[in-house]
Amino acid sequence: MFTACPTERSRVIADRVERFVRDVVVPYERDVRCEAHGPTAGLVAELRDLARAAGVMTPHILPDGSHLTQLETAAVLKRSGLSPLGPVAVNTMAPDEGNMFLLGKVATEAQQQRFLAPLVSGEARSAFFMTEPAEEGGAGSDPSMLQTTAVRDGDEWVIRGRKKFITGAEGASAGILMARTGDGERAQATMFLVDLPHPAIRIERLLDTIDSSMPGGHAQVLIDGLRVPQDQVLGEVDEGFRYAQVRLSPARLSHCMRWFGGVARADEIARAYATTRKAFGKLLIDHEGVGFMLAENLIDLQQAALMIDWCAGVLDGGSLGTAESSMAKVAVSDALFRVADRCVQILGGMGVSRDTIVEQVFREVRAFRIYDGPTEVHKWSLAKKIKRDTLAASHHG
Known part of the structure; x- marks a missing residue:
């Protein structure tokens, strides 16, 4: 489900993060400290102590303070999102991830020591x-x-x-x-x-x-x-608006990375259910209506993964990536919502209950279509760019 890691170091880090999230974090998903307004401070502290012990705290920032490339970060953050609690545990969540990126780019050395260091260590939010x-x-x-x-x-x-x-x-x-x-x-x-x-x-x-x-x-x-x-x-x-642009494209893309992991996990749950549950004399996946939904999930997830990696490559090339991140945000958020919706449908009654995380993933991804700019605002911005570029080309033609 995940595209190949671009470098060996990103593969090592991503694999370590995935093992930690699946083995250590997932059992906490039923913890009573997962409340309506997010996990409690006590649960966050406990998960982060475990992440430090496992060597996966803030995995996208290296010990010397340098960042993984955006393409490498995509490989790691997708894995961190395999549980809704994963980004919280390993310190790749919003808004801290975006704030750390901006502080690393713009803050003075004194400001970094005072405000950035506690965020990177996971001691503060x-x-x-x-x-x-x-x-x-x-x-x-x-x-x-x-x-x-x-x-x-x-x-x-x-x-x-x-x-x-x-x-x-x-x-x-x-x-x-x-x-x-x-x-x-x-x-x-x-x-x-x-x-x-x-x-x-x-x-x-x-x-x-x-x-x-x-x-x-x-x-x-x-x-x-x-x-x-x-x-x-x-x-x-x-210069606040300019700095906001420095922050927004990478932060928008890292939302795509994290939620990709959550929806990939929901799809895993739907696949497992459809290949073990029987109805009307055969497995659910053998009913065309269900099998086709899982096939469509596979297509949407693959396209979303490639869109994320494409935009990450643009950012790594030195571009602000404003238009590219808008395209990625629209395409990925809409695709992930379709996948999550199908997962709920495949699970039936279980899909609308909290017996699995599919219900929560569905809610989270629905919000993602609003957060960091609604789909319609990004399309409007892209339409303005299309008009501007087309008119400029015609004047030069």
Whole structure:
């Protein structure tokens, strides 16, 4: 089901991660500490202690601090996703994985020691504060609608606003916060590093969402007079939108990698059921309706795996990969949802129960079609690029 690992080192790491997830993490899927808003802090700590002991903590970042290539990372993160708890255990989950990537690219050495090192070690979790309440006209898929403001006051910045769908804010020890800076026709944004918890950053509520795999759930947060020193500006002032693009393409693709693993596992469960369960005198797989669904799963999974690897190769070539990651996100999220839906159907009553993880995978992948930009927003962005490129070509023709 998984495409071949591109290098020997990635094969070794991916195989080790897969063994750990299957042998150690999977038995925890029935743990009572898997709650509606994600696994509890106690469960996360226990799983990460086991990951350290097995040598698979933060496997995509090497001991010298360097990263695997995106293609190598794909091989590893797909395996980490074989259980909904896998990315949590081995520290490849969102938003930490994306935050670590951005901090590694943009943060100063002092900022990396203070904010990045605890994330890489798995001792701490983080949050990414960008999305705002739609009902208040805030930023969602369109970050230019950002309403949270940061105003300079001497050597500090004073930030006010409200954020929503902030994954992992509850229990996080640090965050990257996007706020509008400066006036004028073209709004600018700046990223700030913030310590958590903080009295000026108040969690108003945890949202009850369809998914349940991410520690801390998804929070609505009020930021009321938060003071951030100048040395906690991430990168340059007014460059927040540019840094967001640096983070978004790889983070969007790593969502595809992780959820691919979860859906591949759901397909394994559906295959096992269809090749052992009998109805109307023969195995389920021998009924064309079921056998064809499993064949379609095989096709969708293979295409999704290749799409992920193609986009990873583009990123490894030095491109921002904005269009390519949009294509991959649309294709992979839609394909994985089709596979998960078929798995539920094949399992019948068991598929809508929590006797297997198929039901949870179905919920998680449905949310994935919204997270990191809905399918329709990516298609709209691609249509704009098609128009731009076509008109430019015709003018030069």
